Amino acid sequence: MSNNNHHNLQCGFAEDLVSYLYDEINPADKSKFEKHLDKCSTCDKELAAFGYVRSSISDWREENFSMLETPKIEIQYPEKQKTVEIIGISSQPGSFLGRLRDLFTLSPTRATVFAALLVFIGLTIVVFNFSKSTDLVEVINENEPNESLAINDTNAQITEQNPVTDEKPIIEKDQPKPDLVKENKPDIVSEPNEKKVLVPKKIAESVAAKSPKNKNIIRETRKPNETMTANQNKDTNIPEDRVTRDAPKLTNFADDEDDSLRLADLFDEVGES
Amino acid sequence: MIRNLSDEQLVELAVGENPEAFGVIVTRWERKIFALCYGMLNREDEARDAAQETFIAAYKNLAKFRGDAKVSSWLHRIAVNQCLTTKRKNKSRSENYLDDESNEQQRVFIAPAHLSPARKTEQNERLLLIRQAVKALPVDLRQVVIMKEFEEMTFQEISESLELPLSTIKSRLYTALKQLRLKLEKSPIEVI
Numbered sequence: 006m007s008n009n010n011h012h013n014l015q016c017g018f019a020e021d022l023v024s025y026l027y028d029e030i031n032p033a034d035k036s037k038f039e040k041h042l043d044k045c046s047t048c049d050k051e052l053a054a055f056g057y058v059r060s061s062i063s064d065w066r067e068e069n070f071s072m073l074e075t076p077k078i079e080i081q082y083p084e085k086q087k088t089v090e091i092i093g094i095s096s097q098p099g100s101f102l103g104r105l106r107d108l109f110t111l112s113p114t115r116a117t118v119f120a121a122l123l124v125f126i127g128l129t130i131v132v133f134n135f136s137k138s139t140d141l142v143e144v145i146n147e148n149e150p151n152e153s154l155a156i157n158d159t160n161a162q163i164t165e166q167n168p169v170t171d172e173k174p175i176i177e178k179d180q181p182k183p184d185l186v187k188e189n190k191p192d193i194v195s196e197p198n199e200k201k202v203l204v205p206k207k208i209a210e211s212v213a214a215k216s217p218k219n220k221n222i223i224r225e226t227r228k229p230n231e232t233m234t235a236n237q238n239k240d241t242n243i244p245e246d247r248v249t250r251d252a253p254k255l256t257n258f259a260d261d262e263d264d265s266l267r268l269a270d271l272f273d274e275v276g277e278s
Numbered sequence: 279m280i281r282n283l284s285d286e287q288l289v290e291l292a293v294g295e296n297p298e299a300f301g302v303i304v305t306r307w308e309r310k311i312f313a314l315c316y317g318m319l320n321r322e323d324e325a326r327d328a329a330q331e332t333f334i335a336a337y338k339n340l341a342k343f344r345g346d347a348k349v350s351s352w353l354h355r356i357a358v359n360q361c362l363t364t365k366r367k368n369k370s371r372s373e374n375y376l377d378d379e380s381n382e383q384q385r386v387f388i389a390p391a392h393l394s395p396a397r398k399t400e401q402n403e404r405l406l407l408i409r410q411a412v413k414a415l416p417v418d419l420r421q422v423v424i425m426k427e428f429e430e431m432t433f434q435e436i437s438e439s440l441e442l443p444l445s446t447i448k449s450r451l452y453t454a455l456k457q458l459r460l461k462l463e464k465s466p467i468e469v470i
Contacts, residue, residue: 051456057459
């Protein structure tokens with residue numbers, strides 16, 4: 006310890022003097038320094054003077070500082086952190102209010118799940134609307150065989166038949182709907198010399214409006230899995246022979262409910278004619 | 279319990295947006311930092327503001343805190359810088375108003391009631407003198423005196439806080455006490 010003493014004190018006990026003054030000296034150095042004090046009047050006077058300085062500072066502290074209250078430190082924490090603190094206090098075990106707050110607290114995980122759910126619902130609605138708007142219509146192109154259809158749809162189903170016809174373009178968009186369920190019968194709508202394309206209704210309408218030179222006949226149809234009963238077709242002007250009917254079921258058969266064509270009815274009609 | 283964690287662990291938690299952890303640091307050090315500011319500035323109101331600003335600055339710069347330094351030394355450095363900033367502001371302000379020294383002279387100290395009027399006067403003068411003497415010390419020496427006398431820190435704690443060798447702390451304190459003694463000896467009040 007004595008080796009590092011400050012040069013201001015020629016005897017070389019400056020650091021020991023300070024350590025002794027504040028009673029932070031180890032016993033061995035303390036004993037050694039006390040022996041030195043007996044012989045060194047400079048260190049003895051210095052120790053007394055430092056003691057007075059120290060007592061003055063101590064008085065100053067006691068008189069003016071000790072009575073002062075510690076200031077209340079106020080830190081402006083971010084809003085998010087304040088919320089965490091409030092929840093932390095209220096979310097004590099068994100606290101109904103705390104659990105309720107936890108339930109409605111929008112944690113990052115919950116927020117992500119909620120956002121994903123919203124996106125999924127939105128996409129579902131869009132897809133549903135799109136599928137509704139893409140009711141297929143049957144476009145019959147009666148142009149020259151090399152005249153390309155003005156409809157370019159990857160989903161279009163093209164069944165090419167005879168190439169040439171002289172018929173004028175007919176757009177039957179607003180005609181009564183000849184909805185048909187195809188049951189492996191010859192296509193009663195199809196005419197000779199026509200191209201038949203199944204395209205979305207909106208596309209067919211827009212093409213027909215923009216390009217009148219295309220000799221397309223637009224007929225609405227429905228998706229293959231959609232059926233229409235004969236009762237529904239009564240309100241329309243569909244020719245009788247174009248209507249296909251559901252086959253009567255053997256179970257739950259009742260005369261007053263069955264409107265399907267029966268063999269007996271056919272015989273009656275033949276007899277009347 | 280969070281209160282049993284070290285300062286460095288608390289800072290890590292506070293960086294992770296746990297305000298409670300920083301609150302523990304504030305509670306642990308606010309008295310010492312206030313004492314340091316009071317010793318450095320000699321004014322209660324300024325010391326309060328400086329202590330407040332110290333912790334606000336510390337909180338804002340939590341992310342910049344280097345793990346290799348001690349939190350106490352970091353806080354002390356911020357506090358000393360804050361005190362120096364306050365003193366600079368006061369200096370520029372005092373150019374337009376009354377000088378700080380004249381205010382010091384007018385400040386009345388309340389001596390203990392059991393002292394005679396003569397002793398009370400002497401006590402007040404002595405306190406005024408030591409305040410002025412400490413105030414006149416260079417910052418590095420004053421800081422050590424305040425940490426030792428006002429914060430009541432050990433030499434080892436001051437050494438760790440200021441990241442200086444133990445011998446340097448003792449040497450600085452010795453020099454500071456020597457200068458204070460000389461100031462007091464020049465005063466009309468008799469020093470032993």
